[in-house]
Amino acid sequence: MSKTNEKPRLLIADDEAANISALVSALRDENSIIIARNGIEALERGNAMLPDLFLLDIKMPGLDGYEVCRRIRANPALKTVPVIFITALDAEQDESLGFSVGANDYITKPFSPAIVRARIKTQIELKRHRDHLEALAEERARQLLHAERLATLGTLAAGVAHEINNALTSVSAFSEMLVRIQRKIAVEERDRLEHQLGAGNPVITFIDTCGKYAAAIVDACDRITRIVSSMQSYSKRGADKPQPTVLADCVKNAIQLCVNNLKYGIDVRVDVPGDLPRVLAQPQQIEQVLINLINNAAQAINEIGKTGVINIAGRHADDHVVLTIEDSGPGIPPGKLDTIWEAFYTSKGDKGTGLGLSISHGIITEHHGRITAENRTEGGARFNITLPANI
Ligand SMILES: Nc1ncnc2c1ncn2[C@@H]1O[C@H](COP(=O)(O)OP(=O)(O)OP(=O)(O)O)[C@@H](O)[C@H]1O
Ligand SMILES: [Mg+2]
Missing domain, CATH: 3.30.565.10 (Histidine kinase-like ATPase, C-terminal domain)
Structure with a gap:
């Protein structure tokens, strides 16, 4: 669809030169015009140029207007483009057939230029509103999906964080205890034991290294605590006042x-x-x-x-x-x-x-x-x- 500030693009399909020129002079000031002289040309140009509206004659050699309209409605790229029939066929069943193949409006000839312009304008505005509503609905659906995923994540985070916290409290407390015991042994017993057992004895190596490893576990626990608390604060977000x-x-x-x-x-x-x-x-x-x-x-x-x-x-x-x-x-x-x-x-x-x-x-x-x-x-x-x- 052309942008709102551009002239709408109309595709006029008619096999009579006189009809085309009457329509062009009635419509060219407010619209840019694409011309097709038969049904096949209307579909080809429509596909290539994606007009904002089709203005179709019904009686045309080859494909008639009804068939062109059916094919427009079956074409994913064109199916939402408004179609108006403009025709000399004024019987009720012709008009009703026109609507049943998917037309948005039906105008009989001879036409009044002012009325044709007004009805074209109405269809184009309706199409713009429909497109806008569809875009809004798509955006809303996307936001809802996103919000739903985040809400699931929040619930999951709260549950997981609680479980991790329980286990972490023990790991953290026991590793801190290990660090304290190691320090006490290192200060009070290590030298005596080394003297007794000899340097390089596995017990001495254990005393020397166990403190380092326990301290590393304490650090890792701190890190996990930070991560868990950020998960919890995420799941509780909104609770604090801005x-x-x-x-x-x-x-x-x-x-x-x-x-x-x-x-x-x-x-x-x-x-x-x-x-x-x-x-x-x-x-x-x-x-x-x-x-x-x-x-x-x-x-x-x-x-x-x-x-x-x-x-x-x-x-x-x-x-x-x-x-x-x-x-x-x-x-x-x-x-x-x-x-x-x-x-x-x-x-x-x-x-x-x-x-x-x-x-x-x-x-x-x-x-x-x-x-x-x-x-x-x-x-x-x-x-x-x-x-x-x-x-
Ligand atoms: N500054 C950046 N430069 C280049 N790519 C980026 C940058 N920031 C984000 N991205 C891309 O966006 C993706 C998603 O980022 P996001 O922060 O959501 O997840 P992540 O960084 O992959 O994982 P996590 O944040 O959990 O560590 C990244 O994987 C990366 O491909
Ligand atoms: Mg990231």
């Missing part, structure tokens, strides 16, 4: 939480003024979004080398605040710019869950903001977050 939030602080906290991923030659440059307007938000949620984006940027940079730059910038524009997170990685394959937001889409195999962006999108939408992705002309990806300023 508060006026300084984005510069969220950025600082998020970077601190990402240090493990940023230590190898990744230069993080931050330009988020502390005096930007605050946003009404749950700060942990915004931090979670930033952590996802920063980790993605770091992982993207690591894909093509060990060093790179992540720029995080903030600015005030009209009544909102914009944060951009850009990286010098390989960028997002252009065909994937929509797919990356889907829950469980990942290009990282077992190393990714494919939830980071999907959750981030959910959080920003709940904050009445927008998050978008694009590729930078100089290479790498850029994510833009827009949030209403709380002035």
Whole structure:
């Protein structure tokens, strides 16, 4: 369909030159016209040029208008294009046959140019409204599917987090106990035992190494606790009240939480003024979004080398605040710019869950903001977050 600001494209099919010229002079000011002199030509041109409306004569050599209309309705590319018959056949059964093969309107000759123009306009407007409603319905269905997947994920996360927490409490408590016992033995008994058993005895090796391993288990437990608590905070999101939030602080906290991923030659440059307007938000949620984006940027940079730059910038524009997170990685394959937001889409195999962006999108939408992705002309990806300023 032509854009709303362009002239509608009408395909007029008639085998009489005089009829065509009468229609063209009545319609050319408001429409751009495609002409076909018989039914076959109408279908061929229709297929090639996808008009906004067909104006069909009925009696034409070869395929008549009824058959052309039937074939239009059977053609996936054309089936929703409005068809108006304009014909000298004025019997009731001709008109009724016209509607039964799928026409939207039926005009008898001789015609009044003003009425033909008005009826064409009505059909084109109806088609635009239908298309708009269909697009809205599709978008709504997509959002519902997305929300449903996120809700399932939230419920799943809450259940899994609870189970993991129970098991983790024991692992964590026992490994801390091991660390304490090892320290006590190392301080009070080790030298005496070494003297008794000899250096290199397996008992001495056990005393020396067991503390290191137990401390590693304690660290790993800490990490799991952090992950589990972020899953829980995700599933409980919405419970805390939004508060006026300084984005510069969220950025600082998020970077601190990402240090493990940023230590190898990744230069993080931050330009988020502390005096930007605050946003009404749950700060942990915004931090979670930033952590996802920063980790993605770091992982993207690591894909093509060990060093790179992540720029995080903030600015005030009209009544909102914009944060951009850009990286010098390989960028997002252009065909994937929509797919990356889907829950469980990942290009990282077992190393990714494919939830980071999907959750981030959910959080920003709940904050009445927008998050978008694009590729930078100089290479790498850029994510833009827009949030209403709380002035
Ligand atoms: N900065 C980026 N540069 C290039 N591709 C990216 C970038 N950020 C995201 N992507 C692409 O989007 C996909 C989805 O990202 P998302 O954060 O949702 O999941 P993930 O990073 O794969 O897994 P997880 O977040 O669970 O570790 C990634 O697998 C990657 O293909
Ligand atoms: Mg990710």
